[in-house]
Amino acid sequence: xxxxxxxxxxxxxxxxxxxxxxxxxxxxxxxxxxxxxxxxxxxxxxxxxxxxxxxxxxxxxxxxxxxxxxxxxxxxxxxxxxxxxxxxxxxxxxxxxxxxxxxxxxxxxxxxxxxxxxxxxxxxxxxxxxxxxxxxxxxxxxxxxxxxxxxxxxxxxxxxxxxxxxxxxxxxxxxxxxxxxxxxxxxxxxxxxxxxxxxxxxxxxxxxxxxxxxxxxxxxxxxxxxxxxxxxxxxxxxxxxxxxxxxxxxxxxxxxxxxxxxxxxxxxxxxxxxxxxxxxxxxxxxxxxxxxxxxxxxxxxxxxxxxxxxxxxxxxxxxxxxxxxxxxxxxxxxxxxxxxxxxxxxxxxxxxxxxxxxxxxxxxxxxxxxxxxxxxxxxxxxxxxxxxxxxxxxxxxxxxxxxxxxxxxxxxxxxxxxxxxxxxxxxxxxxxxxxxxxxxxxxxxxxxxxxxxxxxxxxxxxxxxxxxxxxxxxxxxxxxxxxxxxxxxxxxxxxxxxxxxxxxxxxxxxxxxxxxxxxxxx
Numbered sequence: 001x002x003x004x005x006x007x008x009x010x011x012x013x014x015x016x017x018x019x020x021x022x023x024x025x026x027x028x029x030x031x032x033x034x035x036x037x038x039x040x041x042x043x044x045x046x047x048x049x050x051x052x053x054x055x056x057x058x059x060x061x062x063x064x065x066x067x068x069x070x071x072x073x074x075x076x077x078x079x080x081x082x083x084x085x086x087x088x089x090x091x092x093x094x095x096x097x098x099x100x101x102x103x104x105x106x107x108x109x110x111x112x113x114x115x116x117x118x119x120x121x122x123x124x125x126x127x128x129x130x131x132x133x134x135x136x137x138x139x140x141x142x143x144x145x146x147x148x149x150x151x152x153x154x155x156x157x158x159x160x161x162x163x164x165x166x167x168x169x170x171x172x173x174x175x176x177x178x179x180x181x182x183x184x185x186x187x188x189x190x191x192x193x194x195x196x197x198x199x200x201x202x203x204x205x206x207x208x209x210x211x212x213x214x215x216x217x218x219x220x221x222x223x224x225x226x227x228x229x230x231x232x233x234x235x236x237x238x239x240x241x242x243x244x245x246x247x248x249x250x251x252x253x254x255x256x257x258x259x260x261x262x263x264x265x266x267x268x269x270x271x272x273x274x275x276x277x278x279x280x281x282x283x284x285x286x287x288x289x290x291x292x293x294x295x296x297x298x299x300x301x302x303x304x305x306x307x308x309x310x311x312x313x314x315x316x317x318x319x320x321x322x323x324x325x326x327x328x329x330x331x332x333x334x335x336x337x338x339x340x341x342x343x344x345x346x347x348x349x350x351x352x353x354x355x356x357x358x359x360x361x362x363x364x365x366x367x368x369x370x371x372x373x374x375x376x377x378x379x380x381x382x383x384x385x386x387x388x389x390x391x392x393x394x395x396x397x398x399x400x401x402x403x404x405x406x407x408x409x410x411x412x413x414x415x416x417x418x419x420x421x422x423x424x425x426x427x428x429x430x431x432x433x434x435x436x437x438x439x440x441x442x443x444x445x446x447x448x449x450x451x452x453x454x455x456x457x458x459x460x461x462x463x464x465x466x467x468x469x470x471x472x473x474x475x476x477x478x479x480x481x482x483x484x485x486x487x488x489x490x491x492x493x494x495x496x497x498x499x500x501x502x503x504x505x506x507x508x509x510x511x512x513x514x515x516x517x518x519x520x521x522x
Contacts, residue, residue, distance in 0.1 A: 020154030024062070024161040025290055029283040031165040033345045036280075038172035039185055041273030042266075046186035048276035049115055050123045052248035053104070054193050056241045057130050061137040061197070062157055064237030065093070069142025071232075072225060082146070084216035085225075086139045092226065093135035104128035116255040117269075119183045126190035133197035140204040152207040156200040164196035235381040238388045239372045242422070243286070243365060245388070246415050247279055249395045254411050257403025274350045275408040277342065278358035285330045285362040286369075289323050293373040300377035313436070314505070316374045320367070320437040322509045325446055325501070327366035332450045333488050334359040336457050340484065343477040351408055358412040364419035371426055371434055383429035391422035442501055449495035457488045 036044040069089060076082045104111070105128050112120035141153040168189045175185045238245070254275065258268035300319075303312040334341065338356040339349040372384045395418035402410030427434055461480040470476040496502055502510070 020150075020158050021063075021290065022287060024157045025283070025287045027158075027161040027165050029280055029287065031168060032280045035168060035172050035189075036273075036277065036346055038169075038176055039182065041270045043172075043175070043182040043185050043273075044276055045269050045273030046120065046123060046182045047189055048247075048273070048279065049117070049120055049251045050127055050186065050190060051279075052244045052251055053124065054127045054130065054190065055244040056237075056248070057100075057127075057134055057193075059240035059244065060237055061134045061141070062160075063240040065134075065138035065233055066141035066145055066153065068229070068233035068236050069139055070145035072228075073143055073146025078217065080214045080217035082143065083213055086143050087216050089229075090135050090139050092229070093138065097131045097134050101128050101131045104131070115251050116259065116265075120186075123183065123186040123190050126187045127193055129191070129194035130197050133194065133201050136201055137197060137204065140201075140208060144204075144207070152204055156203040159203055160196045160200035163199045164192045167192035167195055231385065232381050235372075235385040235388075236376070238385060239369065239376075242368060242388055242391075242419075243279070243282060243361070245392050246395050246418055249392065249399055250275075250411055250415075253396075253400040254403055254408070257400045257410065258407065260400075260404035261407050263407075271351070271408055274346075274348075275354060275358075275411060277346050277351075278355040278412070280345075281334060281341070281355065281359055282362055282365075285327070285334065285359065286365060288326060288330075289362075289366045289369055293319070293323070293369050300374060304377050312377075316377075317437050318506055318509050319373070320370045321439065321442065322502075322506050323366050323370045324363070324438070325496075326510070327363045328446060328450060329453075329488075329492050331360050331362045332454050333457070333485065334362075336454045336488075337461065337481060337484050339472060340461065340477040340480045343472055344474055344481055347474060349472060354407075354409045354412050357409065358415060361415055361419055364416065364423060368419065368422050368426065371423075371430070371437075374437075375430055375433055378433060380430060380433060383426060386429060387422045387426035390425045391418040391420075394418045394421045445499045445501045446496075449492060449499060449501065452495060453488050453491040456491055457484050460484060460487055 032044075035047070039047070069086075072085060072089075073082050076085055105125055108121040108124040108128075109118060111124055112118050137156070141156065144150070144152045171185060171188045171192070174180070250272075254272050255265075255268045258271055259265065263271065300312060300315055303309075303315060335356040338352040338359070342352045342355060343349045368387070375381070375384055395414050398417060399411060399414040402414045404410070406413065461484050464470070464480055464483065465472070465476065470479075
């Protein structure tokens with residue numbers, strides 16, 4: 001295969017994988033809106049308490065481990081050695097997954113009590129079954145990605161999410177008519193994870209059988225690779241699961257903190273269910289960033305591998321600046337329109353300020369993900385691992401204390417502080433690789449544009465409410481959101497154009513805008 005045809009295959013595969021990841025992430029975020037509307041705040045609380053465990057397992061099987069394993073496969077030339085590598089990794093990962101499965105099964109009651117709700121134990125046991133599929137999903141996805149065959153991974157992850165979302169919404173629909181207990185709903189909803197994992201694995205095994213792969217050799221030596229699995233594979237998993245780790249801390253400490261704040265257990269459950277809406281909105285906000293960083297990694301790795309430092313620096317700076325600008329705009333828009341968005345999606349404006357503050361984390365996570373992608377391209381992992389672990393530890397230390405004093409707002413603040421610590425540690429440990437990614441004048445211009453955008457959008461939506469004397473209902477919220485979002489986007493783009501916020505390269509890097517500029521030949 002020539003270099004050009006190989007590069008074309010890499011780009012095509014990256015596009016397929018990015019598109020499927022975008023669809024999977026979008027489905028994973030969007031379904032929670034109707035689900036919350038069906039099961040209510042307490043039902044949503046039950047589901048979200050355990051969701052981080054599922055989410056972390058999913059990142060192992062979908063993002064972190066397959067990406068790492070694909071790099072191992074690329075480094076092994078002989079097809080028989082590649083299969084030997086996959087088989088032995090499956091054994092190693094199966095042992096780890098079995099330990100996790102048994103730990104969740106046997107310690108479910110202890111974990112539930114640590115979450116201040118012993119009734120969550122069956123829900124924990126239900127989600128534990130998905131870990132039995134993780135070794136095979138991760139290794140076969142990594143194998144095919146390493147051989148530049150992105151189709152099996154793409155199809156399996158879309159099918160996995162479609163099956164899971166369908167099962168969850170069917171269960172929620174049944175629950176409405178049956179008047180089911182929230183904990184039963186949560187347990188049945190979490191069983192969607194192993195069901196979906198089984199369906200995804202069937203897709204992969206069908207492809208494996210159809211390919212007629214060679215028999216594994218006996219030459220593969222994995223002893224030095226296990227160390228890489230812990231550091232490189234572990235770091236990739238941590239990056240993919242950064243928000244889920246912080247949400248897991250919330251699962252253990254928010255309800256307990258709210259009890260110390262003075263709420264009854266039922267009121268704490270209800271408030272935690274409302275607070276959990278913020279996670280859905282952040283996940284929606286991160287869809288574009290996740291797709292962007294996935295698409296940028298091959299180009300960054302290629303530039304670094306060829307020693308093209310100038311090209312690498314331009315790509316890294318463009319990726320960081322565009323992602324940062326879009327994340328900043330999205331966070332500002334969500335913050336300004338939060339009462340309307342909250343009411344439109346979840347039927348009430350409760351905790352809008354708390355949720356709006358939490359959504360600022362989109363900016364911090366975007367910086368962390370983009371920086372880690374840049375470091376990954378040059379083979380640096382330990383700085384990212386140290387940064388994420390430091391931030392999670394800080395969140396653990398301060399979360400309960402802040403919630404006990406400031407209610408749910410304390411949890412939002414603790415999340416932002418934890419992410420800020422990650423950013424600082426990452427910048428200190430990887431100062432050389434992350435230098436010159438930001439332009440001070442550009443950031444200042446962005447802040448001016450966003451201040452004007454936020455003010456005008458707030459004035460317009462407030463004018464609609466006051467001028468027509470409309471109370472905040474779902475219908476009025478929809479009108480204000482439908483008007484406010486395009487107005488905000490238009491003001492943002494116009495302001496960036498007037499103040500020359502972006503270079504031509506950066507304009508072309510913005511999703512949809514770049515394509516529009518190419519069509520118009522700007």
